[in-house]
Amino acid sequence: MSVPDYMQCAEDHQTVLVVVQPVGIVPEDQFFRIYKRISSVNQVNVRDTQRALFIRYRHHYPPENNEWGDFQTHRKVVGLISVTSCSSAKEWPQTAERFHGQKELFGSTLYDSRLLVFGLQGDIAEQQRTDVAFYPSYDNCPDVEKRVEDFVESIFIVLESKRLDRATDKSGDKIPLLCVPFEKKDFVGLDTDSRHYKKRCQGRMRKHVGDLCLQAGMLQDALVHYHMAVELLRSVNDFLWLGAALEGLCSASVIFHYPGGTAGKSGARKPSISAATDTGKRHRPGALTTSGISADTSSEIGRAKNCLSQEDIIEKYKEAISYYGKYKNAGVIELEACVKAVRVLAIQKRAMEASEFLQNAVYINLGQLSEEEKIQRYSVLSELYELIGFHRKSAFFKRVAAMQCVAPTIPDPGWKACYRLLLETLPGYSLSLDPKDFSKGTHRGWAAVQMRLLHELVYASRRMGNPGLSVRHLSFLLQTMLDFLSDQEKKEVTQSLENYTSKCPGGMNIITLPDGLKLPPVPFTKLPIVKSVSLLNLPASLRPHKVKGLPGQGVTSASPFIYSPITLHSRGDDRTKKIDFQWVQGDVCEVQLMVYNPMPFELRVENMGLLMSGVEFESLPAALSLPAESGLYPVTLVGVPRTAGNITVNGYHTSVFGVSSDCLLDSLVGVKSSGCTVEVVPSLPRLQLSTSLPRSARLCGEDLSSSVCLQLFNGETQQLVITLENIGSETLNTLEMSSKTLTTKEKLFGDFLSWDLQDALSRLPLKPGQAVTVPVDIHAKLDFSGQENLLQDLNDDGISVTGLPISSPLRQVLKPRPENKQVNADTSKSEYNHVKTLEAVLNFRYSGGLGQVEGYYREISLGVKVDVEPSVFFTRVSTLPASSTRQCHLLLDVFNPTEHELTLTARNQQLILHSSECQRMAIQVDKFDFESLPMPSHDVLRQSSLYQQEEERQQAHGGQINSTLDLRWNIISFSCQLLSSLCSSGEASVEGVLTQLVLEHMQLAPLQWDVLVNGKACDSDVVADCKVGDAVPLEVKLTNRSKSPVGPFSLTVVPFQDYQNGVQNSELQDVVTFIGSNSFYIDSVSPAGNSTCVGALLFLYTGDFYLSIKFQDDSVGRDLPPASFCLPSVHVRAQEPVEVAA
């Protein structure tokens, strides 16, 4: 016997073996349909007894196994059912012939046989034969089961007769010696008359009868017979049969103890569960009726005595197996006994002992096994290990079986079977094919064996001709076992992966195997490894801003507090956090990933793009190449949101080694992110800004789209033309412009930037592609006052600029510097670089399209940086009273710090200054009536402090003075490097240099005094003519321009003569006489009112007289500035009346 039946179990000992075989050509599926119906009759209750007969059906049974039928009767084929197709009567004889031939095969052991003929109709089919049944077709055979039952009953009758025959054969004189095939030659020439031989014959026969009893459903008798056989055989040391007897004893006990059977549901014999459960119930009565006595307790006791205990069963099995082990040819028997014992142990849950049996079974040598048998053996071992809960062992053997399927000796390797078996080993190696199970931290497992298994899966699937599958497995290997692969292995794996993907690119689809197993996709989250994800804001010029004051803005915070140190939101999941900036529909947005390459070679990542949800998104994939074992490497992925709404970054997709993967951030470990959801606002127009001036480096500290930089002399003006082009796809509807001067230390006068937007606004709305221009004037007007060090420098020349009484309005006060001084100045020039920097930002705020409806706008800004070089300095400013009280002289010490000749013009005057020259310029100006300046509105007054008000007022005053002066400079010969601009001009301002004192001097007195001589207004330079002897009326008029009433005043008119030599003669009592009083009294004058007092003079002689009007009251100066009481001096020239008459 060479073919073991691994499916055997202890209860098979009580079955009778029936072989069902096709005769002639029978379609396989039809045959198995019939076979199935036949094998459903696996238990038959015999009619007149209460015993049951169990039948084991086989459609294939090797005849050499049949030869062991005497050894264990359940191995004997006792029944044969042949199934045949026979379409015509002509074929019938041939078919019958074949049936007989088949009967011959098992002839010696058959109790009975049946032939089922399908398809035959007619005369032959009409005849009634017990051993042949005719059916018109495979579908029309309703009584097959009935037939089989009859057949089984007939078998039972034979069996029962045989049992009775053998059991009653007590004579003992002629008991045949039963033997197994390999024993036959051993007994040739043996003394058949010896006592030893006879005992042996008896023992073997007892054992045989025991088998028959067991088959016939007489458990109790079987046990008795087995016990007797054991006794007999032990005494003659017939070990093989002793083993068989012991095993029989075990089987019978197992059947008693475990009526449910030991094969479990996985058994290949399909005992229906219902049949199995009531097995015990059925064959107990069978056992009872053996002795013809109805059930009573004595028999129960007797059975319990004969029956082995659970412990003993295993002991006896061990003993039996050890006896079998003595015979090399009984390997199959030993192996099957092991398997049966294991099944029993599995039910008893004694895994350790079971494993010992299995361990023994592994070493049983069955001689040359075919490859198929080896596979079967390993699979069964695997199954049995599984049964006792040794999953790892089971997996090990399954894998061995799988390898056996494709052993090199097999001409036609079964890769599919191998693959299927390998898949079954996965749980044993605690390996699932779902990458999600490996995403939790570092992988912990038997990496070496798991990797081996994965490699085998890859290879098997490739040989199966399913490259998609091998790509999937290889990807899985690479993804999950990356940490355990050596550098060399990494290279090899990726190389083969690339080879496979060249034929079949890997994707994200779920691969479903024919047996229903689903292989989830394997995203390469470790190639490259992503460490952080951050969404980038749009560049400053493209950022959308929400119009303030619209509802829905600013009330987003759930907390009633403006600021609270307690953060209410959970620290947990940062990814759900919304980011506080917005993206704009239709505009490219960016997400930055920090990635690194764990591979020891360059990693090429293709088609890397973003996976977004919430908004229609057009991803613009990028390809990148990461150097070997790179550090953190920033990668910016871009895309365009096509609709508005909230967009969430879910992950990214890549294509590495030909495998495209979608990596979701949720499944990634250790990814830092500051939020992945951002709002996309509806589309807005885009402006591109270009200027007439060249662009420059960015200004520090400000987030600007662009900036320009230019150089101007102080006071110079330059025009900048800004062109704004709508390069977006939306129509621009609104445009606003504003500027912001960055805080500088420098004091700035006037508007730094001024523009006219009217023209541009008139051309709105601006369609895409259109452009508008905005001219902007840049005035660089800084303080023109000299600096400390400059004054110092000037003082070095020994020229005092303070308090020189200068009578000439225009007088050169500074000689050209000595040459030695010039050199010094040159070297020191770099030290005090007078170049000052002015910075400002021009902001354009625009909106349009749908974004405008939602209340969004955009800002584009232009930084303007001006390096202001000094043009002129007013080192000192002072005033001199002019001859008229309404006028004064403004004295300016002008210094030219440039390297060029400079012309300064003021009103009608012109002054030419050489480089580093200082001159004084005197300008006669009318005094200013500052009170008439418009006062700032009350609102402004209320808001600003007193100091600020004062400051503002002073500024306003300065501005007025400046506009009157209209100081302009002109640099004639410009630097030779810039030949194109030979001339440069600008205005100068004295605003910064005007001191409070100077301002006071230049202010018109709040009390305006007018002196009229002869009805003509008299001022300093005007000489009033009058005739000697005529009364000259003198009128003094006071106009009060201050805000409070003034007065009363009393004035005294004192005439005097100036001899022009410093001597003034006031003793003129006899030259000039007053008509009336020489003193006037002016009553108090209300604001804006005036008061006049009139008197008269009489000149007695000709000559030049001066009238000095003085205040009598000393207390006048208590609350008004002295300038208020500056009355013009009156110059009267008295002439001969004759001359006048002539």
Added chain:
Amino acid sequence: MAVCVAVIAKENYPLYIRSVPSQSELKFHYTVHTSLDVVEEKISTAGKAMAEQRELYLGLLYPTEDYKVYGYVTNSKVKFVIVVDSSNTSLRDNEIRSMFRKLHNSFTDVMCNPFYNPGDPIQSRAFDSMVSAMMVQSS
């Protein structure tokens, strides 16, 4: 004597496995891996009996054609497995026990290292050299 020494975590994954370089490492991986079945079975059956007084030494797990596999389980369910050559018949049970004790002591030292994270693979040099000594000693 030992041809393979392995330390296996409570969750049945290897913390340390080392075998003689002359043989295929994978083979020992398989051997040790499958031996876990027996270890688990032994623990579960023994655990039911007397949880406290269980002996740590599990004895011979199973013999194969070439090797004998011995097991040892600490109270924290960390398993030690030693594979010895079957041909080495001079080896006594007591010697195996003393090897396991040494292994256990050394493992305790490893666990005492404050920089060692329980559950991480053992990379201690002291442990390594102890295992090396155990493997050299034999031949």
